[in-house]
Amino acid sequence: MTLYHFPVDKTPEQIAPFLCKETHTIWFDSAKPDHPKNCYSYIAFAPLETYRDISFSRQKEILKGLNFSPNNPDLPPFQGGLSGLWAYDLARDLESIPEKNHKENNIPNVWFGVYDQVYAYDHAQNKGWYMCHCTDKKIAAQKFELFLKKINQPAAFISPLQNLEWSCDFTRNEYEQAVATVINHILEGDIFQANLSRKYQAICPADFQSFDHYLYVRKSNPAPFSAYMNMDGFEILSTSPESFLKVSSSGHVQSSPIKGTSHDAEELKCSQKDHAENVMIVDLLRNDLSKICEDHSINVTDLCRLEKFEGLYHLVSDIHGTLKRELSALDALEACFPGGSITGAPKIESMKVIESLERSRRGIYCGAIGWMGSNGAMETNIAIRTMIKQDDTIWFNVGGGITANSDPAREYDETCLKAKKILEILGGIE
DSSP: OEEEEEEEOOOHHHHHHHHTTSTTEEEEEOSSTTOTTOOEEEEEOSOSEEEESOOHHHHHHHHHTOOOOOOOTTSOSOOSEEEEEEOTTHHHHHHTOOOOOOOOOSOOSEEEEEESEEEEEETTTTEEEEEEEESSHHHHHHHHHHHHHHHSSSOOOOOOOOOOBEEESSOHHHHHHHHHHHHHHHHTTSOSEEEEEEEEEEEOOTTOOHHHHHHHHHHHSOOTEEEEEEOSSEEEEEEEOOEEEEEOTTOEEEEEOEEEEESOHHHHHTOHHHHHHHHHHHHHHHHHHHTTBOTTOOEEEEEEEEEEETTEEEEEEEEEEEBOTTOOHHHHHHHHOSOGGGTEESHHHHHHHHHHHOSSOOTTTTSEEEEEETTSOEEEEEOOSEEEEETTEEEEEEEEEEOTTOOHHHHHHHHHHHHHHHHHHTOOBO
16 A cells, blocks of 8 residues: 655644544654654554454564555654554563452553554644555545544534542552562562552543543643553553653664652752662663664663653663664564563562562553554653543552662652642542
């Protein structure tokens, strides 16, 4: 099929309210468009096919079998392909992590669609395009007319913001005791670091509109790797600041882990604990990338850079490499999954400690949301600051990296800081 594209004089914010009400629509939302690492937004909709809980090998077969034409270098990188999610709990299948009897839901560990229609927006140029893969231009023009009909409607009504009453699966005292247990594992030599999270949950009223509330959250808490997903029986509202893996069509690989969080920039810059935590995860990712990158191609171009977000600061590092020629972006995702910044080090042993202490399945939290182009390119986030809505329940997790120098009370306070924006917007009653 041939790629056809048509200019569109509308922003993602103007288009999303119409498309995102349709099932299987995904909005990859650069809600912080001035961020240097993410100047594109995409809305993928009306997939040709959808898949749940299939293996990486089957995913690779599907991506390889796409008969889409080559990409246009003058357009944003994602011009059709696979889009979806890879949940953290998928890692149990990869590494035989023992499973506790946590409450399960029916949200898949893998979900993606094959998308031949994408709306793409370049925030640097303030330009948008409708793109589709079709057998001829007449069909493409018909699809474009249908797209225009969808988006050229009267402005969509946005429902009022509703406050929710949240509960958490850890009290302060219980979380601090769990942090102390992680520290003991570190002192015993079992691990060097582990990321420990706790879960907030609320019951939504019958008229709760997830997409409308995502618009409120993204406005108050803009993040460069945000996403909204309207799926089969569940929705995802992600305002993630963290990039997991980015692969270009030429095979350049980049990961940008976040470790270290504070409301005080000077305090974070001077924190030996946060710097040590970040460096450990950089080393872990260098090891993961060495499995799929050319020898001697891995380098760290930025170590513990300070980045400002709404109400807090993070330490961010950049690791680069060159993908081995015989491998694909999906090989890279499989080798590095889940991201080391949300497990700890060593990865598998840390995940076992996490499994023994956390009280509910992580699911999509700490997994990845992203797209993979037919040209071999890929971009995924780490699904933190991410809410999941299913039936009448909405939930999200907040966590932090624990090291030997961690103070349990401060670690609890850090999770509160990460939850603050969501709780302020959607009620804040715990």
